[in-house]
Amino acid sequence: MTQQDAASPTGSEWWRTAVIYQIYPRSFADANGDGIGDLPGITRRLDALADLGVDAIWLSPFMVSPQKDAGYDVADYCDVDPLFGTLDDFDRMLHAAHERGIRVIVDLVPNHSSDQHVWFQEALTAAPGSPERARYIFRDGKGENGELPPNNWESVFGGGMWQRVVEADGTPGQWYLHIFDVSQPDFDWTNPEVREYFRGVLRFWLDRGVDGFRVDVAHGLIKADGLPDYSPPADGDSMGGEDDDVPYWGQPGVHDVYRDWHAVLEEYPGHRALCAEAWLPTPEKTALWVRPDEMNQAFNFPYLTTEWDAAALRKVISESLEAFPAVGAPATWVLSNHDVIRHASRLALTAESPQGEGIGPLSAAQPIPELGLRRARAATTVMLALPGSAYLFQGEELGLPEAVDLPDSARQDPTWFRTNHEKYGRDGCRVPIPWEAAAPAFGFNDSGASWLPQPTDWARFARDVEAADPDSTLHLYTRLLRLRREHGLGAGTLTWIGDEGDDVLAFRNGNVTVIANLGAQPIPLPSGEVLVSSEPLTGDVLPADTAAWLLS
Ligand code: NOJ
Ligand code: CA
Numbered sequence: 321m322t323q324q325d326a327a328s329p330t331g332s333e334w335w336r337t338a339v340i341y342q343i344y345p346r347s348f349a350d351a352n353g354d355g356i357g358d359l360p361g362i363t364r365r366l367d368a369l370a371d372l373g374v375d376a377i378w379l380s381p382f383m384v385s386p387q388k389d390a391g392y393d394v395a396d397y398c399d400v401d402p403l404f405g406t407l408d409d410f411d412r413m414l415h416a417a418h419e420r421g422i423r424v425i426v427d428l429v430p431n432h433s434s435d436q437h438v439w440f441q442e443a444l445t446a447a448p449g450s451p452e453r454a455r456y457i458f459r460d461g462k463g464e465n466g467e468l469p470p471n472n473w474e475s476v477f478g479g480g481m482w483q484r485v486v487e488a489d490g491t492p493g494q495w496y497l498h499i500f501d502v503s504q505p506d507f508d509w510t511n512p513e514v515r516e517y518f519r520g521v522l523r524f525w526l527d528r529g530v531d532g533f534r535v536d537v538a539h540g541l542i543k544a545d546g547l548p549d550y551s552p553p554a555d556g557d558s559m560g561g562e563d564d565d566v567p568y569w570g571q572p573g574v575h576d577v578y579r580d581w582h583a584v585l586e587e588y589p590g591h592r593a594l595c596a597e598a599w600l601p602t603p604e605k606t607a608l609w610v611r612p613d614e615m616n617q618a619f620n621f622p623y624l625t626t627e628w629d630a631a632a633l634r635k636v637i638s639e640s641l642e643a644f645p646a647v648g649a650p651a652t653w654v655l656s657n658h659d660v661i662r663h664a665s666r667l668a669l670t671a672e673s674p675q676g677e678g679i680g681p682l683s684a685a686q687p688i689p690e691l692g693l694r695r696a697r698a699a700t701t702v703m704l705a706l707p708g709s710a711y712l713f714q715g716e717e718l719g720l721p722e723a724v725d726l727p728d729s730a731r732q733d734p735t736w737f738r739t740n741h742e743k744y745g746r747d748g749c750r751v752p753i754p755w756e757a758a759a760p761a762f763g764f765n766d767s768g769a770s771w772l773p774q775p776t777d778w779a780r781f782a783r784d785v786e787a788a789d790p791d792s793t794l795h796l797y798t799r800l801l802r803l804r805r806e807h808g809l810g811a812g813t814l815t816w817i818g819d820e821g822d823d824v825l826a827f828r829n830g831n832v833t834v835i836a837n838l839g840a841q842p843i844p845l846p847s848g849e850v851l852v853s854s855e856p857l858t859g860d861v862l863p864a865d866t867a868a869w870l871l872s
Pocket of ligand 2: 351352353354357358403
C-alpha cells in the first residue's frame with residue numbers, strides 16, 4: 321500500500337465523520353520569509369496538525385492568481401502561484417500530509433476566473449458574439465448607446481455587478497457580469513466548453529492525488545434565463561438571502577454540473593469528497609446541494625450564523641440532523657472560516673455580523689474578548705460532539721480572536737474598497753497565526769514580515785505557549801478531537817435531553833452526555849465522569865458559558 325492509499329483507503333467514506341482543518345495558505349506558515357505563507361511552510365508545520373488530530377486539511381486557493389481577492393481570482397487553475405511555491409512543493413506537501421494520515425482537499429473556484437485568465441484576455445480582444453466571449457457572460461448594455469448595465473444586479477462586494485469594456489476599435493462596448501470583484505468575471509456555465517474545461521481541472525488535481533474539493537460559490541454558477549432584474553432585501557445576506565428566488569443563487573441547473581463532477585470523481589479509486597460552499601438560509605435548503613450523485617457535503621452556514629442561544633441552537637441542530645441525513649449525507653458543522661468574524665469574537669457581539677462585513681475599530685458593536693473566548697470554547701465543545709463532519713479554521717484551536725484594530729492602511733479585502741470603507745471586510749480573521757511567542761512574526765516565519773500586521777499581544781496565543789498550558793484552548797481542541805474519535809461521536813446519533821432548562825443545551829451521543837450552559841447562572845452538573853470541559857470545573861456545577869462531556 322502506498323502512503324497515499326493509506327490516507328484514502330478504498331471503501332471508507334471518510335468525509336462522513338471527518339474533522340477538516342481549513343488552511344488559509346497565505347497566513348499559515350511562511351517558509352521563505354516574504355511575509356506570505358506558502359506550501360513549503362505548510363509542509364514544515366504538518367506535525368502540529370497531526371498532533372492536533374485532524375483528519376483532513378482544506379487549502380484555500382494557492383493557484384496562479386493576481387491576488388485581487390486573495391487567490392479566489394484564479395488565472396491558471398492548473399499551476400501554483402509562485403507566491404506559494406511550485407507544483408513540486410504541492411506534491412511534497414500532499415505526500416507529507418498523506419504520510420501522516422491527513423487527507424487533502426483543494427479549493428476550486430468555478431463561478432468566475434481572474435480577469436488575467438487567458439480566456440478572459442481572449443474574450444476582451446474578441447468581437448461581441450464570438451466563441452471567446454461566450455465563455456463568460458457578456459451582454460449589450462441598455463439605453464440608447466448601451467451605456468446602462470444590462471440589469472440592476474449588485475455585486476456581493478458592493479457596487480454594480482457589470483463592467484463595461486472597451487472594444488478593440490476603442491469604442492465603449494459590451495458589459496460583463498461579475499458577482500464579486502470587477503477582476504472576477506463569471507463564467508457562462510451553459511457553455512459546454514466551460515464544462516469540459518473544468519472536468520480537465522478536476523482530473524488535473526485528482527491525478528496528483530487530492531482527496532476532494534471545496535467548491536467556491538457552489539450555488540452561483542447558473543444564472544436565471546434572461547437575467548431578470550432583482551433587488552435584494554435591505555436586511556438580506558448578500559451571499560444567499562432569505563428570498564426564495566434570487567436569479568443568481570441556487571438555480572436548479574447547477575445540479576447537472578455537480579452530477580457531472582460526481583461522475584468524474586467516481587473515475588478514481590477510493591473515496592473523494594465534494595463540499596459545497598453555498599450560503600443558504602436553512603439546513604433544508606443547504607441540503608439541496610448534497611445528493612447521493614452530487615456533492616457529498618455542504619457547509620452548514622445556518623449553524624455558523626446562529627447566535628449564542630440555546631433554543632436557536634437546538635432548532636438549527638435538529639433541522640440539520642433531519643435535512644442532511646434525509647438526502648443520505650452527513651450533517652456538517654462549522655463556526656469559523658476566512659469570510660466571517662472569528663467565533664471567539666463573534667459570539668460576544670450583540671449586533672448582527674453578516675457574512676463578509678467584518679468589524680473594525682469604529683464598529684458600533686465591539687466584542688468582549690474574555691466572554692468571546694469562553695463562549696467559543698463552549699461552542700466548539702458542543703460542535704465536536706455532534707454527529708457528522710466538522711470544519712475548523714486555522715487559529716481557532718488557539719482561541720484566536722478577530723484582529724479588530726488593523727490599521728486601515730493594511731486592509732486588503734476588496735469589500736473594504738468597493739464599499740468605500742463602509743464595511744471592514746474579512747482581513748481581521750486572516751491575520752497570520754502565531755506559532756512561537758518569542759520568534760519573529762510569532763514564528764510565522766524567520767524574517768518578521770507579515771502581509772497583515774499581527775496584534776502585538778498575540779504572543780499569549782502562540783502554539784508553544786498554549787502547548788505548555790494544560791488549560792489552553794489548544795489542549796481543549798486536542799482533547800476534544802481525541803475523545804470524539806475514541807467515542808465514535810462523528811458516526812453517532814444525537815438524542816436530546818430536554819429537561820435541563822431554557823438556557824441549557826443537553827444531549828446524548830452514544831455513551832457521552834453533552835451539556836452546555838448558555839445562561840448567566842451556574843447549573844447542576846449531571847452525574848457521570850467528566851471527560852472534558854470547556855473551562856476547568858470546581859464542584860458539581862457547570863458555570864455560565866461552559867460546556868462539558870460526561871460519560872453516561
Ligand atoms: C467565497 C470565498 O470563500 C470568498 O473568500 C471569496 O471572496 C468569494 N467566494 C468569491 O470567490
Ligand atoms: Ca512565503
